[in-house]
Amino acid sequence: MALHDRIRTEIEGQILSGTLQPGDKVPSELELMAHYGCSRMTVSKALTALSGAGLLQRRKRAGTVVAPRPTETMVLDVPDLAVEIARRGQAYRFQLIGRDIRPPRPEDELDEGLARAGLLLFVRGVHSADDEPIAYEERFISLTAVPEITEADFSVESPGSWLLRHIPWTEAENRIGAVGAHPDWAARLNIAPGTACLSIERKTWRGDERITLVRQKFVAGSFELVARFGAA
Amino acid sequence: MALHDRIRTEIEGQILSGTLQPGDKVPSELELMAHYGCSRMTVSKALTALSGAGLLQRRKRAGTVVAPRPTETMVLDVPDLAVEIARRGQAYRFQLIGRDIRPPRPEDELDEGLARAGLLLFVRGVHSADDEPIAYEERFISLTAVPEITEADFSVESPGSWLLRHIPWTEAENRIGAVGAHPDWAARLNIAPGTACLSIERKTWRGDERITLVRQKFVAGSFELVARFGAA
DNA sequence: CAGTGGTCTAGACCACTGA
DNA sequence: CAGTGGTCTAGACCACTGA
Structure with a gap:
């Protein structure tokens, strides 16, 4: 499993399990780089994917937060x-x-x-x-x-x-x-x-x-x- | 519009318009780098997105081809x-x-x-x-x-x-x-x-x-x- | 105005696989 | 075995925006 997949999966798990609630702040890219000991591109790939899936919302300066509720689209x-x-x-x-x-x-x-x-x-x-x-x-x-x-x-x-x-x-x-x-x-x-x-x-x-x-x-x-x- | 978005949109357009048919080979990342004068990460981002959307299929050595038919999922x-x-x-x-x-x-x-x-x-x-x-x-x-x-x-x-x-x-x-x-x-x-x-x-x-x-x-x-x- | 994300570069090593 | 995609690095510049 690629590192960016592991990062994505771990954050996704925290959201689905409720450890991270809607509105909660997710660590910034710099913090995640330090935590996983990897480059910024790698954490960015994971966060961008989660943002695309609607689980995260990202705003400059304000940072990344858990999205209000997973959209109920099927x-x-x-x-x-x-x-x-x-x-x-x-x-x-x-x-x-x-x-x-x-x-x-x-x-x-x-x-x-x-x-x-x-x-x-x-x-x-x-x-x-x-x-x-x-x-x-x-x-x-x-x-x-x-x-x-x-x-x-x-x-x-x-x-x-x-x-x-x-x-x-x-x-x-x-x-x-x-x-x-x-x-x-x-x-x-x-x-x-x-x-x-x-x-x-x-x-x-x-x-x-x-x-x-x-x-x-x-x-x-x-x-x-x-x-x-x-x-x- | 970001360059990777432009590359993605152009290839997507060729698929939807029929210029690129299912099974057709898409230029390799190296060829697209030369064509757009950009780095490999940038074309990779565009192609990975199209692959994730089901429009392209990528295989090592064989290259990237247009997917059989856009999946009819709604x-x-x-x-x-x-x-x-x-x-x-x-x-x-x-x-x-x-x-x-x-x-x-x-x-x-x-x-x-x-x-x-x-x-x-x-x-x-x-x-x-x-x-x-x-x-x-x-x-x-x-x-x-x-x-x-x-x-x-x-x-x-x-x-x-x-x-x-x-x-x-x-x-x-x-x-x-x-x-x-x-x-x-x-x-x-x-x-x-x-x-x-x-x-x-x-x-x-x-x-x-x-x-x-x-x-x-x-x-x-x-x-x-x-x-x-x-x-x- | 400082921290954040968005994007991009120019490399690198690797795994896979079909010519 | 050579070309392809998959992944990753260590930087860079920029736009945005809320403290």
């Missing part, structure tokens, strides 16, 4: 559905229901970014695993941002997988909730209207440019999101 | 419910339904870590906003890990807020899905059995020690999780 796995289903050992299929090129409409309830994007590709379809439908999807794609998608064949590949391969997003926002199945698409999933479904709405960007908005409804029990935080 | 905000509701300007309340100290039972469907933890505090209750119930919660807390929680007053503060204040977790795992309301608790939420609910199961650890398992059911529409990725 890592959420949002896998490509096709990949995830294949990983379960099931046969993935995307069944296209409809595909239109048209301007945005008020009832689409789009965000500003897409509503102003000009022509959209509107795609609807069903994701299935071993021929069992598990999710209904409605997707809007900005043709300004992705003109070449008009050539894509969605009987071979889902729109999501196609986009991931051709123009991976750099920013995304997901909204996750629950919803009773709507009559318009309940039949597509072989469920009764009102049945509980997991609802995911995802917006993606590439830099400043809006790419796509997708709304997916998963049959309850068919799909779970997992979010982990920490060393695991 | 930052998920999992706020304290009390804080979140207060932020909306609503009055938060936790109504305790039951509180027992007992050993684990098979029907609890606990994970190994808690099932072996010895005595548990089992708490049930309802979270409400402006006296409207929005979530039902069942929680198991390891008394081995948190003996002092027997003194807590859950008419003042929810078990979740109490735990956050007293022994914040260091690791957590969330499972997020949808479920139809069960007759046992549907009435607590003033909804009909079978109504769609968002289901969150969260396990937390403090270091190696299992702390709590909580299962929450949110009335559809009352609560959304938001996950963001990228610069936003």
Whole structure:
């Protein structure tokens, strides 16, 4: 283990164990140099890493203190559905229901970014695993941002997988909730209207440019999101 | 902007724009030193940061290459419910339904870590906003890990807020899905059995020690999780 | 204005590993 | 075995900012 890793780990341990409380002052770089008998670059590397992880706050002249509270942010796995289903050992299929090129409409309830994007590709379809439908999807794609998608064949590949391969997003926002199945698409999933479904709405960007908005409804029990935080 | 930041940003830009494709070789540290006219520590700082962010993979002798695909991990905000509701300007309340100290039972469907933890505090209750119930919660807390929680007053503060204040977790795992309301608790939420609910199961650890398992059911529409990725 | 962190240099030795 | 990254040193100059 490198020395800078050892320094980082020891200070991290004192924070997690509560020996160092939020607001407590951490020794200055000079003091840590003396304590560990190393150069300033080495302690700086450890402290910079802890600061980047949100455990420390550093201010010139004032020194380094333990950050108020570890931010409760988590890592959420949002896998490509096709990949995830294949990983379960099931046969993935995307069944296209409809595909239109048209301007945005008020009832689409789009965000500003897409509503102003000009022509959209509107795609609807069903994701299935071993021929069992598990999710209904409605997707809007900005043709300004992705003109070449008009050539894509969605009987071979889902729109999501196609986009991931051709123009991976750099920013995304997901909204996750629950919803009773709507009559318009309940039949597509072989469920009764009102049945509980997991609802995911995802917006993606590439830099400043809006790419796509997708709304997916998963049959309850068919799909779970997992979010982990920490060393695991 | 520091030089190492500029180097990092330029390489990052080439990856995000597609100029550098996954698998492509990035110039070696020596080449970058010559290109930017700086020392090796400076280019190393930039490359180490990009490697830590998952955009580059570095191997000795083989050099540095663009990573296969930016990992699709997202930052998920999992706020304290009390804080979140207060932020909306609503009055938060936790109504305790039951509180027992007992050993684990098979029907609890606990994970190994808690099932072996010895005595548990089992708490049930309802979270409400402006006296409207929005979530039902069942929680198991390891008394081995948190003996002092027997003194807590859950008419003042929810078990979740109490735990956050007293022994914040260091690791957590969330499972997020949808479920139809069960007759046992549907009435607590003033909804009909079978109504769609968002289901969150969260396990937390403090270091190696299992702390709590909580299962929450949110009335559809009352609560959304938001996950963001990228610069936003 | 003195202490702190932010950044950078010009070296060094080493471990790894693929040509 | 030669090129690469991983780590570290002993300095340096600077910007910031709170005592």
